[in-house]
Amino acid sequence: xxxxxxxxxxxxxxxxxxxxxxxxxxxxxxxxxxxxxxxxxxxxxxxxxxxxxxxxxxxxxxxxxxxxxxxxxxxxxxxxxxxxxxxxxxxxxxxxxxxxxxxxxxxxxxxxxxxxxxxxxxxxxxxxxxxxxxxxxxxxxxxxxxxxxxxxxxxxxxxxxxxxxxxxxxxxxxxxxxxxxxxxxxxxxxxxxxxxxxxxxxxxxxxxxxxxxxxxxxxxxxxxxxxxxxxxxxxxxxxxxxxxxxxxxxxxxxxxxxxxxxxxxxxxxxxxxxxxxxxxxxxxxxxxxxxxxxxxxxxxxxxxxxxxxxxxxxxxxxxxxxxxxxxxxxxxxxxxxxxxxxxxxxxxxxxxxxxxxxxxxxxxxxxxxxxxxxxxxxxxxxxxxxxxxxxx
Numbered sequence: 001x002x003x004x005x006x007x008x009x010x011x012x013x014x015x016x017x018x019x020x021x022x023x024x025x026x027x028x029x030x031x032x033x034x035x036x037x038x039x040x041x042x043x044x045x046x047x048x049x050x051x052x053x054x055x056x057x058x059x060x061x062x063x064x065x066x067x068x069x070x071x072x073x074x075x076x077x078x079x080x081x082x083x084x085x086x087x088x089x090x091x092x093x094x095x096x097x098x099x100x101x102x103x104x105x106x107x108x109x110x111x112x113x114x115x116x117x118x119x120x121x122x123x124x125x126x127x128x129x130x131x132x133x134x135x136x137x138x139x140x141x142x143x144x145x146x147x148x149x150x151x152x153x154x155x156x157x158x159x160x161x162x163x164x165x166x167x168x169x170x171x172x173x174x175x176x177x178x179x180x181x182x183x184x185x186x187x188x189x190x191x192x193x194x195x196x197x198x199x200x201x202x203x204x205x206x207x208x209x210x211x212x213x214x215x216x217x218x219x220x221x222x223x224x225x226x227x228x229x230x231x232x233x234x235x236x237x238x239x240x241x242x243x244x245x246x247x248x249x250x251x252x253x254x255x256x257x258x259x260x261x262x263x264x265x266x267x268x269x270x271x272x273x274x275x276x277x278x279x280x281x282x283x284x285x286x287x288x289x290x291x292x293x294x295x296x297x298x299x300x301x302x303x304x305x306x307x308x309x310x311x312x313x314x315x316x317x318x319x320x321x322x323x324x325x326x327x328x329x330x331x332x333x334x335x336x337x338x339x340x341x342x343x344x345x346x347x348x349x350x351x352x353x354x355x356x357x358x359x360x361x362x363x364x365x366x367x368x369x370x371x372x373x374x375x376x377x378x379x380x381x382x383x384x385x386x387x388x389x390x391x392x
Contacts, residue, residue, distance in 0.1 A: 057348035059339070059384050066346075071377035072268045073341050076322045077260075077312065078369045084323060085254065085311040086358050087291070089245030089263075091301050097240025098303075099211050101233040103226045104196050107131030110204060116218040120209045126233050127220055128204040137193045138202035144186035151179040213237035216303070241301050243273060243293040245309040252278055252289035254313040261293050263301075264308040268325075268376030271295045275311065310360075321354060322363045325375045329353060329361055330382040338363070339381045341372040346381050 066073075111128040114120055158175040161167040197206040207220075217234035226232070243263055247255070255275055263271040273293040282289055293309065295301060329336050329351065336353050339346040351366030367373065374381055 055347065057337075057385065058342075058345060059348070059381055060345040061381075061384075062344070066374075066377075069377060069380055071380060072270075072375050073372045074270055074324065074328070074375045076324060076363070076367060076369055076371045076373055078320070078322060079312050083312060084360075085247055085251045085313065087245040087247045087251075087309045087311065089243045089291075089293070089307050089309045091241055091303055091305040091307060092244055093236050093303050094240045094242050096211070097213070097237040098216075099209060099213075099235045100231060101126060101207050101209065101235065103129055103207070103228055103230045103232060104205055105129065105131040105133035105228050106226070107134070107205070108225045109220050109222055109232075112220060112222055114215055114218075116215050118215050120213060120215060120235055122209065122212045124209050125206045126209055126215075127207040128199060129207060129226070130204045134196070134198055134203050134205050137189070137196055137198055141186070141189040141193050144182070144189040147182040148179070148186045151175070151182040155179045207232060209233075209235045211235055211237055236303060238302075239298050241295065241298045241303065242276065243295060243301075243307060243309060245291045245293060245311070246283070246286060246288040247291055247311070249282060249287075249289055251311075252291070255291060255311055256314060259311060259314045261291075261309055261311040263293065263295055264310065265300060267300075269300060270375075271297060271301070273309075320364075322367070322369060323360045324363055324373060326356060326359055326361045328373055328375045328378050329363075330378050332382060332385060337382075338367060339374040339378055340367060341374065346374060348381075348385060 061069075061071075107129040108131075109127055110130045112126070114124070114126045120126065155172075155175040155178070158167060158172045162169065162172040197208050198204075199206050213235045215233060216236045218232075220226070220232040245261075255278060257275055257277060259275045261273045261275060263273050265271070273295040275291055276294045277292045279290040279292075291309075291311065293311075301307075324338065328338050330339075331337070332348060335350050337348045338351050340349050349366055352364040354362030354364045356362075
């Protein structure tokens with residue numbers, strides 16, 4: 001009797017275990033392409049219900065993790081390959097973004113306060129130049145001040161005598177004219193000293209930066225004798241940059257001031273820009289026109305850096321097509337997919353592609369203009385998607 005009872009319990013236990021494994025198999029079979037999302041059931045009340053997952057093809061990934069993985073995104077805009085103008089360009093400082101500091105007189109460099117690569121403030125002294133002209137300016141200023149003092153004293157004396165009815169009005173007016181001439185000469189001497197950046201010691205001239213930025217060139221050497229006009233320092237403001245892009249004359253005629261453009265960097269990052277101006281004449285050697293683009297934000301841009309530019313002329317009819325870097329489109333189970341950025345991650349989205357050219361690919365349908373799509377690093381999302389399928 002006891003043996004029959006034990007056999008019955010054993011059979012019941014095997015049946016329950018089989019039922020549990022069968023239920024678990026059903027849960028594993030519900031494939032959700034979300035390898036980074038939590039897959040363990042969350043307890044809810046006394047019974048414990050399953051956690052709700054994202055849609056199929058969703059990869060949970062916050063912005064910090066995406067940045068750490070090197071995933072770069074790009075906002076999709078309307079316009080196919082035929083509507084874009086591809087050009088090569090380089091980063092340059094604007095006319096107000098660079099200052100060339102020269103010697104204002106012949107003299108010797110006696111002091112240098114800043115060096116190559118240092119940050120400088122607007123109005124900051126970079127070096128001191130000892131010059132004979134500085135001594136001359138100091139002497140002229142002192143002499144003019146002395147003449148003003150003498151003329152003012154004479155005028156005050158004539159004023160007292162005139163008020164006492166001792167001297168004639170002509171004498172007072174002559175003293176007043178002499179004082180005015182002396183004061184004008186003093187102002188001239190002071191202006192000359194100020195324009196030459198005369199230092200407080202009266203024998204040196206200060207070489208001052210008119211803008212804030214960094215020293216990009218420093219040819220001055222301590223003790224060196226330089227002539228007036230010698231190029232000593234260059235200061236550039238890293239936030240005042242532009243991109244000069246060379247385009248064919250036929251393409252230049254399609255572009256207008258205010259059109260949008262995209263600047264592509266070597267690491268896959270992009271910067272939006274606006275066409276600021278178009279040169280009216282062609283380059284004598286390359287026979288190309290130059291588009292001057294102003295980027296929105298100068299981060300990661302350096303003067304002299306080579307970039308690729310995509311200009312989108314305005315006023316052209318849209319065919320509904322869009323373009324993306326070729327690496328944005330990944331093949332998943334025989335389908336062309338892109339990964340659209342959402343608030344909590346990326347959603348794999350099937351698209352219909354068109355032509356390819358210059359590392360770009362046309363998107364005919366599947367996404368809308370304005371969608372933010374993974375470009376560089378999209379293959380990592382594809383791998384993460386495949387990892388999630390394998391785990392489930």
